[in-house]
Amino acid sequence: MxxxxxxxxxxxxxxxxxxxxxxxxxxxxxxxxxxxxxxxxxxxxxxxxxxxxxxxxxxxxxxxxxxxxxxxxxxxxxxxxxxxxxxxxxxxxxxxxxxxFQDIFLKITGKKDLCVYGAGVVGKMLAQLISTRQTHNVVAFLDEDEKKVGSRIEGIPVMPLDTRVQADAYIVASFKNAESMAKKLLDKGYRNVYTVEFSKDRLRLVWKG
Structure with missing residues (x-):
């Protein structure tokens, strides 16, 4: 229509x-x-x-x-x-x-360039959500799946985890493996790492370091 x-x-x-x-x-x-x-x-x-x-x-x-x-x-x-x-x-x-979604955008206020770790369903949905705001930009996905690396999702490049991506914040796009994935980013020296979780019916970001 x-x-x-x-x-x-x-x-x-x-x-x-x-x-x-x-x-x-x-x-x-x-x-x-x-x-x-x-x-x-x-x-x-x-x-x-x-x-x-x-x-x-x-x-x-x-x-x-x-x-x-x-x-x-x-x-x-x-x-x-x-x-x-x-x-x-x-x-x-x-x-x-x-x-x-208010909590998410409050947590990333002032953080323009974002990187999403996990180029699956959750990652794609997060990128779509973030792209509704002109104040934020998803610069890259990080992923360990060789089939996804080198491709583009929503026009955003998918890069291997070992790639050093410069961003203002890094969001782990997983509910099941959030803690272990966040630890991998922190161990590689990334900072401003967040995971996503639901609190009642609201999606929120949790700072991990």
Missing amino acids: EGMERAENFVFFDYSPLYRQMAILQALFEGITKHSELALKAGIVPSLVNKYLKNFEKEGLVRKTKKGYELTSEGIVRLNYLRLGYLSEISQMYKSIELK
Whole structure:
């Protein structure tokens, strides 16, 4: 959906009936009329598209044409209300997320260049999180997996552990092996080493040295 994050990009968020209504109305607004494309936009099977369209027609939100369906003025108003509600919820979610990650950004205040040790799932997610702030930059991943070394993740180079990476802080991206990995960094002379852990439902950084 142009100008909006699409729900299928997020595996933890399922489509709601209101989202499906908005998706179909938005698609019609964009001139999309094929049932298969409307179904894809709304995350439903094509056979269910007719049900939505008939309900929209009864409510005066769409009208039938030779090419399919098009929005009425009432349909555009409904679409705008749905868009506003969607953006309002996204805004509320953003505020909640900010609180959950507040500790991380407080701990790395003033530390621009960061290095993430561990180029796995946790490392990638941390890099994505950090990249949302222009005040921080992940300069490199460190990893001991030869298959990952030399590659790039999110455009960030993956370097062997023996590489001396200059950064303002080093974040261990592991829950299972955090302590042993932090010790390896400290033994190699790195300072400002942090591990990540959850405190209740909030992610926090723990300074190790």
